[in-house]
Amino acid sequence: MTTTYRVLVAADDPLARAGLGNLIEFDPSIEVVASSDAAETLEASIVAFVPDVVVLDTGWDPDDVLESLTDRNTSVRWVVLVPDESRAVDAFTAGADAILLRDASSEMLGAAIRGVVENLRVLAPQVADAIDSPEPRPQPSESPELTRREMEVLKLVAEGQSNKEIAFNLDISDHTVKFHVNSIFTKLNARSRTEAVTHAARFGLLYL
Numbered sequence: 001m002t003t004t005y006r007v008l009v010a011a012d013d014p015l016a017r018a019g020l021g022n023l024i025e026f027d028p029s030i031e032v033v034a035s036s037d038a039a040e041t042l043e044a045s046i047v048a049f050v051p052d053v054v055v056l057d058t059g060w061d062p063d064d065v066l067e068s069l070t071d072r073n074t075s076v077r078w079v080v081l082v083p084d085e086s087r088a089v090d091a092f093t094a095g096a097d098a099i100l101l102r103d104a105s106s107e108m109l110g111a112a113i114r115g116v117v118e119n120l121r122v123l124a125p126q127v128a129d130a131i132d133s134p135e136p137r138p139q140p141s142e143s144p145e146l147t148r149r150e151m152e153v154l155k156l157v158a159e160g161q162s163n164k165e166i167a168f169n170l171d172i173s174d175h176t177v178k179f180h181v182n183s184i185f186t187k188l189n190a191r192s193r194t195e196a197v198t199h200a201a202r203f204g205l206l207y208l
Helices: 015-023 042-048 062-068 085-094 106-117 125-134 148-158 163-170 174-188 193-202
Strands: 005-010 030-036 053-057 077-081 098-101
Touching: 005 015, 005 042, 005 106, 015 030, 015 053, 053 106, 053 148, 062 085, 062 174, 077 085, 077 106, 085 098, 085 125, 085 193, 098 106, 098 125, 106 148, 125 174, 148 163, 148 174, 163 174, 174 193
Parallel strands: 005 030, 005 053, 053 077, 077 098
Antiparallel strands: none
8 A cells, every 4th residue: 555645834935835735746645734834823733634744944034933943743754944054953953854955856855755754864965064064153252141031041941941831931922932042042142952052051151
């Protein structure tokens, strides 16, 4: 019996969603069961349609989408499309199972979908090079000043809490948590939660 892979396509741009759906359904072994935006309705769509794989297009300005990816549903596999190889490390750190460029062909998308279902990590060649040899980021020379609320958020990030968990524990909105996390990233010159925690520990802001 032929295996059919259930895929949910997620992108904030409706044209991108439609284009991805057309590319993916070119493969007869893949069924696009639903489409969603990249954040607001994504989790509900995963619960409702129970896909095997989410194909997530991060768009040309992927910061918010990659931030939300850290709260990803781990019951599905994630194929993440990034605008260029410079964002590959961010997607990798956020937990993507496969990372391709946004101009990936239907063949590459199909191979990535089948690969992640088989518990393989799939990387486009350019992406693999970027992850193997990431460019070093300059670090602040002095300890940055974080606000009291930013320190509260940072400590919960260090405990591995998601944005939703932080919002609940601090009795603030998800949007406010994202604002504080982005501010922490900026002050610590970090691109991921792991980098933020590592840099904060180096400056003595956290004790791990």
